[in-house]
Amino acid sequence: MLVVGSGAGALTAAARAHDQGFSVSIIEKAPLWGGTSAISGGALWVANSGRLGDCDSREKALAYLRACTEGEVPEARLEAYVDQAPLALDYLEKIGVRLEANPEYPDYRQDLPGALPAGRTIDPQPYDGAKLGEHFFTLRDQLSFMKVLGRISLSNTEGRALSKRRKGWMTLLMRMMAEYWLDFGWRAKTTRGRRLTMGLSLVAPLGQAVFDRKIPLHLGVRLLSLTKHPDGGFVATVSRGDIQVEVRARKGVVLGAGGFEHNAELRALHLAPGATTDHSPTPKGQNVGDGLKAGEAIGAATEAMGNAWWAPAMYGPMGDDPDAVYVLFMERAFPGGVVLNAHGRRFGNEAQSYNDFGALMIDQAKVTGTSDCWLFFDAGFRKRYMVGPMMAGALTPDHKLPADWLGKVYHRADSLAALASQIGLDPGAVESSIARFNEQADKGVDADFGRGGDTYDHYFGDETFPNPNLAPLRQSPFYAVRIVLGDLGTKGGLKVDVNANVLDVNGAPIDGLYAIGNTASSMMGRSYPGAGGTLGPAVTFGFAAANHLARGRNTPALPAAQTLDA
Ligand SMILES: Cc1cc2nc3c(=O)[nH]c(=O)nc-3n(C[C@H](O)[C@H](O)[C@H](O)COP(=O)(O)OP(=O)(O)OC[C@H]3O[C@@H](n4cnc5c(N)ncnc54)[C@H](O)[C@@H]3O)c2cc1C
Known part of the structure; x- marks a missing residue:
């Protein structure tokens, strides 16, 4: 055989x-x-x-x-x-x-x-x-x-x-x-x-x-x-x-x-x-x-x-390195981050499974013309959590990152509007989407998409927050990283x-x-x-x-x- x-x-x-x-x-x-x-x-x-x-x-x-x-x-x-x-x-x-x-x-x-x-x-x-x-x-x-x-x-x-x-x-x-x-x-x-x-x-x-x-x-x-x-x-x-x-x-x-x-x-x-x-x-x-x-x-x-077994992913900063694509299994679920599409809008519960979030990326592309989207996070998030190959800021602060990471893979600016302009999104749309998200995060309930509503979402969240998946983005500087539609195989x-x-x-x-x-x-x-x-x-x-x-x-x-x- x-x-x-x-x-x-x-x-x-x-x-x-x-x-x-x-x-x-x-x-x-x-x-x-x-x-x-x-x-x-x-x-x-x-x-x-x-x-x-x-x-x-x-x-x-x-x-x-x-x-x-x-x-x-x-x-x-x-x-x-x-x-x-x-x-x-x-x-x-x-x-x-x-x-x-x-x-x-x-x-x-x-x-x-x-x-x-x-x-x-x-x-x-x-x-x-x-x-x-x-x-x-x-x-x-x-x-x-x-x-x-x-x-x-x-x-x-x-x-x-x-x-x-x-x-x-x-x-x-x-x-x-x-x-x-x-x-x-x-x-x-x-x-x-x-x-x-x-x-x-x-x-x-x-x-x-x-x-x-x-x-x-x-x-x-x-x-x-x-x-x-x-x-x-x-x-x-x-x-x-x-x-x-x-x-x-x-x-x-x-x-x-x-x-x-x-x-x-x-x-x-x-x-x-x-x-x-x-x-x-x-x-x-x-x-x-x-x-x-x-x-x-x-x-x-x-x-x-x-x-396919869809999996949101990001390009790493390592050029031709075969490991240069990183699956974002956890990052979408951490409090203090939010995912916006090419129109600067939220389109779903970021904390849901990678396969289902990937399917959502495909769906929203029918409106925006691209499955690419952006993970936005604030300074508090940056300090606490890793994102792809970037360790939490508490371990690796920005000044210790390799020179080409910021501005190439991870984008940073002092305001959300400046960050949006830097990555080619509509600043007004980004500001209003994040303002709306922050209101809900303050209440601990995501009325729009139900993020943080069940034990699966919480699994990758942070239990030190009242809702392990929700926190407002208010602390400057702000960061963004492009998310692409990846997969774990067909x-x-x-x-x-x-x-x-x-x-x-x-x-x-x-x-x-x-x-x-x-x-x-x-x-x-x-x-x-x-x-x-x-x-x-x-x-x-x-x-x-x-x-x-x-x-x-x-x-x-x-x-x-x-x-x-x-
Ligand atoms: C980072 C990551 C984490 C994952 N974690 C999990 C997890 O925890 N649990 C889970 O269920 N899934 C997980 N997956 C998905 C899972 O690993 C794959 O779906 C699964 O391994 C596919 O198994 P397979 O046997 O079909 O393919 P593979 O394991 O890829 O094996 C196929 C083999 O066939 C060989 N091959 C191809 N063509 C030929 C040919 N013509 N002749 C001879 N050999 C050939 C290939 O070289 C390869 O070695 C993960 C995937 C990734 C990338």
């Missing part, structure tokens, strides 16, 4: 297929393994997993997913996910991934039935990368903005303790720095820390499971095309550099080759204008829709091609059934062909139900694909009660 790609879903499929008795090979086009999954937060959104008490149920989970997906995803797919995801988690744990429910991360749509205030986001726990031996050095590294000082990996929980400056945050920071610097033996080998967290702590143990099983992972090998073999299975044409060879995959192929976010042509064809390949922080040049095209060429149907793709089996244009399953992760059309529709909403399905349907292949065609998805080894 051939697995294409080495993200979390692909590695899960490979390990599971091996455990089901298949001979498996993995090809990865990049010289590094792990894909976007490695650079991600690593969270898995899995409902009803029983990992945080008994707050959840199958019914609640389905009600929530139905509401999130607004009738765009067949009920059977939602059920398959809710039933199989907890089994996939059990399997991940069995093969060495340590998982814990995040006790604080709320579902993103608290306004919908079945939403929970916490319990469905499952975080992988730190992993010692030294266990990978030589494979450590070909594991894709995290983005520098996800690390302390661009070097030291931290878990989601640690990141939260530091960003919120919770009791003991300084001790935690010192301990992490000491652990990193005092690891003399490892420091002599590399500046990369071996304490792997977030996406790395998901992908690394999965990789280890693959290596322990002696499943070959061929780096630098790209899938070019697939054809059906007359005797069953597929012939894959693959390349390494200039050399092309044909590989027979007798039992099947799992396409885990990511989406098409780095393919400008496909983007132009399917996605909203305004978002370019540069705005995606996923590994440059890798996910260009190869899996999608290989599937389509042998008759696969596609679905929901206009969807989510339209090959149409699949409940087993991740790819469907042809007539709706019939293509025997032996599976698509997972962002190569498949997402079972989340246009929604992002909670942190882990992309990787949860990726690993679950990687697991499900291997199970289905092992059980033979036309078998139903595993029912909820079925145990792993049954």
Whole structure:
């Protein structure tokens, strides 16, 4: 069996297929393994997993997913996910991934039935990368903005303790720095820390499971095309550099080759204008829709091609640095900031999830002609919070910023009108929008857009304020940074059934062909139900694909009660 790609879903499929008795090979086009999954937060959104008490149920989970997906995803797919995801988690744990429910991360749509205030986001726990031996050095590294000082990996929980400056945050920071610097033996080998967290702590143990099983992972090998073999299975044409060879995959192929976010042509064809390949922080040049095209060429149907995991982002000040785009996961929610569009107007609740805010950016572009917008903040905000790569002013005041940051990436002026003129917005509109926002912030209630109205908004807010998401912008100087429409990958793709089996244009399953992760059309529709909403399905349907292949065609998805080894 051939697995294409080495993200979390692909590695899960490979390990599971091996455990089901298949001979498996993995090809990865990049010289590094792990894909976007490695650079991600690593969270898995899995409902009803029983990992945080008994707050959840199958019914609640389905009600929530139905509401999130607004009738765009067949009920059977939602059920398959809710039933199989907890089994996939059990399997991940069995093969060495340590998982814990995040006790604080709320579902993103608290306004919908079945939403929970916490319990469905499952975080992988730190992993010692030294266990990978030589494979450590070909594991894709995290983005520098996800690390302390661009070097030291931290878990989601640690990141939260530091960003919120919770009791003991300084001790935690010192301990992490000491652990990193005092690891003399490892420091002599590399500046990369071996304490792997977030996406790395998901992908690394999965990789280890693959290596322990002696499943070959061929780096630098790209899938070019697939054809059906007359005797069953597929012939894959693959390349390494200039050399092309044909590989027979007798039992099947799992396409885990990511989406098409780095393919400008496909983007132009399917996605909203305004978002370019540069705005995606996923590994440059890798996910260009190869899996999608290989599937389509042998008759696969596609679905929901206009969807992406939207994420407001900003350009960093580092020119050609590949990390130069920063996703603004938190900044929009901090009190003392507000987002205005090109007309100088607010257009929604800034604290809502990145995916939903991205969708709003697209919507308002119909009026303003651009999805670009601006985060305005005042001196109090600047002092307290980080914005992209710029640390809080309390740690890095303006005079310590590199010379080209102010005026190029971060704009500053003594008055809102001067700031608006500097960035080409209408000063009157900016002043009146912020005056209106300030009135509401003073009252602690955003009557216009409901910002700060639920536990999701508060999650990234600042609990030291009466409303953790609202404070007026009054303290000069004022700042502004441009927000562009970014993404964490695309989510339209090959149409699949409940087993991740790819469907042809007539709706019939293509025997032996599976698509997972962002190569498949997402079972989340246009929604992002909670942190882990992309990787949860990726690993679950990687697991499900291997199970289905092992059980033979036309078998139903595993029912909820079925145990792993049954
Ligand atoms: C900063 C950031 C944080 C995120 N945090 C989270 C989070 O906490 N939880 C969550 O659920 N999601 C998160 N995401 C999104 C998530 O990481 C991605 O949606 C997910 O990793 C996609 O998985 P995938 O397997 O489809 O693709 P990938 O993980 O990108 O894997 C695809 C692999 O296929 C390879 N490939 C492509 N074409 C070929 C070919 N022709 N032949 C061989 N190999 C090929 C690629 O090189 C790549 O390695 C985050 C994303 C980012 C950028």
